[in-house]
Amino acid sequence: MKERAPKVITSEVPFKGKKLEVVREGISWGSGRKSVVETIIHPGAVAILGITKDGKVLMERQYRHSVRGYLYEIPAGTLEPGEDPASCASRELLEETGYRATSIKKVGAIYPAPGYSSEVLHLFVARAEKQGKQRLEDDEAISITLHTPTEALKLVEEGKAFDGKSALMLHMALASPEILSQAG
Amino acid sequence: MKERAPKVITSEVPFKGKKLEVVREGISWGSGRKSVVETIIHPGAVAILGITKDGKVLMERQYRHSVRGYLYEIPAGTLEPGEDPASCASRELLEETGYRATSIKKVGAIYPAPGYSSEVLHLFVARAEKQGKQRLEDDEAISITLHTPTEALKLVEEGKAFDGKSALMLHMALASPEILSQAG
Numbered sequence: 427m428k429e430r431a432p433k434v435i436t437s438e439v440p441f442k443g444k445k446l447e448v449v450r451e452g453i454s455w456g457s458g459r460k461s462v463v464e465t466i467i468h469p470g471a472v473a474i475l476g477i478t479k480d481g482k483v484l485m486e487r488q489y490r491h492s493v494r495g496y497l498y499e500i501p502a503g504t505l506e507p508g509e510d511p512a513s514c515a516s517r518e519l520l521e522e523t524g525y526r527a528t529s530i531k532k533v534g535a536i537y538p539a540p541g542y543s544s545e546v547l548h549l550f551v552a553r554a555e556k557q558g559k560q561r562l563e564d565d566e567a568i569s570i571t572l573h574t575p576t577e578a579l580k581l582v583e584e585g586k587a588f589d590g591k592s593a594l595m596l597h598m599a600l601a602s603p604e605i606l607s608q609a610g
Numbered sequence: 611m612k613e614r615a616p617k618v619i620t621s622e623v624p625f626k627g628k629k630l631e632v633v634r635e636g637i638s639w640g641s642g643r644k645s646v647v648e649t650i651i652h653p654g655a656v657a658i659l660g661i662t663k664d665g666k667v668l669m670e671r672q673y674r675h676s677v678r679g680y681l682y683e684i685p686a687g688t689l690e691p692g693e694d695p696a697s698c699a700s701r702e703l704l705e706e707t708g709y710r711a712t713s714i715k716k717v718g719a720i721y722p723a724p725g726y727s728s729e730v731l732h733l734f735v736a737r738a739e740k741q742g743k744q745r746l747e748d749d750e751a752i753s754i755t756l757h758t759p760t761e762a763l764k765l766v767e768e769g770k771a772f773d774g775k776s777a778l779m780l781h782m783a784l785a786s787p788e789i790l791s792q793a794g
Contacts, residue, residue, distance in 0.1 A: 492724055502725070534772070537677050588718070594778040
């Protein structure tokens with residue numbers, strides 16, 4: 427199959443919110459085949475597997491209103507306009523956990539929901555050192571705990587439904603222990 | 611930390627699209643702390659790791675307009691109103707690949723984007739048997755190939771950014787080979 431991209435023939439923004447907007451596009455495949463696609467436009471985000479000197483992973487327990495419950499997750503956050511993903515990762519790690527990244531390395535990037543969202547989530551592994559206290563935003567309520575990667579994965583997966591990015595990064599780290607040592 | 615949920619004090623729907631809608635809610639934590647949250651309301655979805663008799667995984671190559679490119683993914687699709695996730699998984703597998711699920715088992719569920727989307731993605735493993743031809747929707751362009759789980763994971767992860775659910779399910783299967791044999 428030849429990999430062709432369709433042409434965008436119409437475009438409008440029916441919703442513009444605080445962080446997200448919706449774009450509605452009419453697209454044409456050239457063969458006469460046309461469709462209308464609604465996409466969430468997302469600024470991009472980062473997730474950080476923070477590893478302490480003794481090999482423990484920084485985990486967060488956090489309320490997520492979109493799914494009406496508390497989840498175990500690795501630290502993560504949304505890119506500010508123009509922000510470099512690695513800087514964002516260090517900033518979010520410090521703000522959410524009080525741990526500073528003494529070294530940080532990108533190990534990949536995923537599309538969490540390519541069916542409807544433009545979000546790219548950049549994945550980082552960081553060596554994390556206790557620095558100070560959390561500095562949370564008004565709408566964040568996060569508690570921090572430390573676990574081995576295997577324990578952390580068990581915690582993540584214990585719910586009826588669990589956080590996809592955290593499970594993936596822990597599986598990646600357990601499958602390729604060099605990812606953990608890359609943290610420096 | 612006591613795990614309390616905030617109270618929803620206001621709620622409106624500023625956008626209602628074909629599949630998605632946006633809900634804007636004012637929430638209160640009781641302590642006087644208040645915030646406004648915008649959530650994508652999603653009907654839920656399924657992803658299927660389809661395994662053939664000789665242990666190969668069914669992979670799709672598909673154009674995703676939201677990220678403007680082609681991705682390698684496992685079969686997946688959105689729940690119809692009132693549809694049972696396992697029925698949806700069998701239906702999507704057959705429609706997208708032409709393979710029938712001779713047995714199917716749920717192995718978990720994830721929140722792909724809990725920061726802003728209510729989506730729950732149900733994860734299934736199925737024994738897949740060639741049945742007929744794909745029956746694609748107007749806006750789908752999907753080609754199918756078969757690979758060992760290890761090869762499939764390499765394909766998924768080869769892009770600069772890749773599909774999160776497919777990488778996770780392949781990692782889960784490689785970490786717990788009983789997942790593959792559970793397909794029957």
